[in-house]
Amino acid sequence: MAASADELVVLLQAVAELIRDYDAIEEGNDDVECHIVSLLLARLLRQDRHRVPLYVERVVPAYVDLEFKKMFRLSRNTAAALVEEFERSSFHPQGSRGRTQLSAEKTVLIGLTYLGTQTTMYAIADKFDVSEWSVHGAIRRVLDFLISISERETKWPDGNDIARSKRAFHALFQRQGVEAGLPDVIGPLTAATSASLDRVCNAERVFTHVFIGFPGRVHDARVLEESSLFRDGELKCEGGYLIGDSAYPLMPWLLPPYHKCGASWQPWMETFDAAHCRQRVVIEGAFGLLKTRFQRLMYVDVATIPQTVDIVMAACVLHNIASRSSDDVDDEQPVDHDADVSSKEPESGAVTSVLAKTVRDTVAQAL
Structure with missing residues (x-):
């Protein structure tokens, strides 16, 4: 149906705001101009839709806590704290600019619905x-907000946290009721292939390092080489080390398992590998929990790689916030601590230093 004069005024205000917000209009930018024209036509020709009225105002408060968590993947308390911080941030617009403004609560719940489902x-x-345009805007603001706090939420542990992680990882492997895990483990390292995601977690499955690289299937060692951890790993892991699967190179601060082969195989190597597997499976459990909670990661259907990076990082931030709050999901899959979590073979041509071999042998022989 045709737009009224009042609607045209509102439409022009919306276009002006679009130009201010995105700062993307340049002379000759045909893609942006076509996008604005399509928005104008959609607004002029739109039909009223029958939507769910007052969902946030009436339905959400009526949810019991279990229903709320199933819908939004966080507990009510965790979500409320997130809404409060978002509302104080610069990512929540102040003032309506002549239009009805989405509340901070509705904006965050839209973002959580998007990340937590395939809806x-x-x-x-x-x-x-709300309109689909409003959904796009709300999701973008929530993603930007979460990325802005990502350094705080995925920071590398300090001295006290490292000491706690070492004790917790050591206790994961026991023989005859006695703690017998690898000593001085700061965390396990692993990678995911779809977005070249490199990550480290502590014993509580909180991510302490997240690097999202390039798309496609890339060898784990290559992903590591592109991350800041490869450059700073020796300094960050001073007094300890990370454990990774067989795809990673052996370095003084990163210990993969042994390869069972020939006459050089020793019983203490098998003990090392058993403890190594038991402790390394924590990172697989953390990643499984991440995908279980935020099901958008099962299939990220977006147009660009930067959008994919933002979605994955935002999910990791929310995962850490929930984990630190002991906010578990009820549909979490149990972790098989005896599972074989070995990955690819080492990259061909990898050079191993004598020091790295000595470090691993010393740890293994002391078990």
Whole structure:
């Protein structure tokens, strides 16, 4: 149906705001101009839709805590704290600029719905009684906010935290009721192939390092070489080391398992590998929990690599916030501590230093 004069005024205000917000209009930028034209036509020709009225105002408060967590993947208390911090941030617009402004609560809940499910933008808009354009804007603001606090939430542990991690990892492997894990483990390292995600976690499955590289299947060692951890690992792991699967190179601060081969195989190597596997499986459990909680990661259907990076990082930030709050999900899959979590073979041509071999042998023989 045709737009009224009042609607045209509102439309022009919206276009002006679009130009201010995105600062993307340049002379000759045909893509942006076409996008604005499509928005104008959609607004002029739009039909009223029947959406769910007052979902956030009436339905959400009626949820019991279990229902709330199933819907938004966080407990009510954790979500409330997140809403409060988001509302204080610069990512929540102040003032309506002539339009009805989404509340901080509705904005955050839209973002959580997007990250926690595979629901379409259309369905999210219908559920929250807003336009699809508003859903896009809300998700973008939530992602930007979460990325802005990512350094705080995924920071490398300090001295006290490292000491706690070492004790916790050592206790994961026992023989005859006695703690017999690898000593001085700061955390396990592993990679995911779809977005070249490199990550380290502590014994509580909180990510302490997240690096998201390039798309496609890339060898784990190559992903590591591109991350800051490769440059700073020796300094960060002073007095300890990380453990990784067989795909990683052996370095003084990063110990993969032994390869069982020939006459050089010793019983203490097998003991080392058993403890190594038991402790390394923690990172697999953390990643499994991340994907279980935030199901958008199962299939990230976006147009660009930067969008994928933002979604993965935002999910990791939320995972850490929830983990630190002991906010577990009820549909979490149990971790098989005896599972074989070995990955690829080492990259061909990898050079191993004598010092790295000595460090691993010393640890293994002392078990």
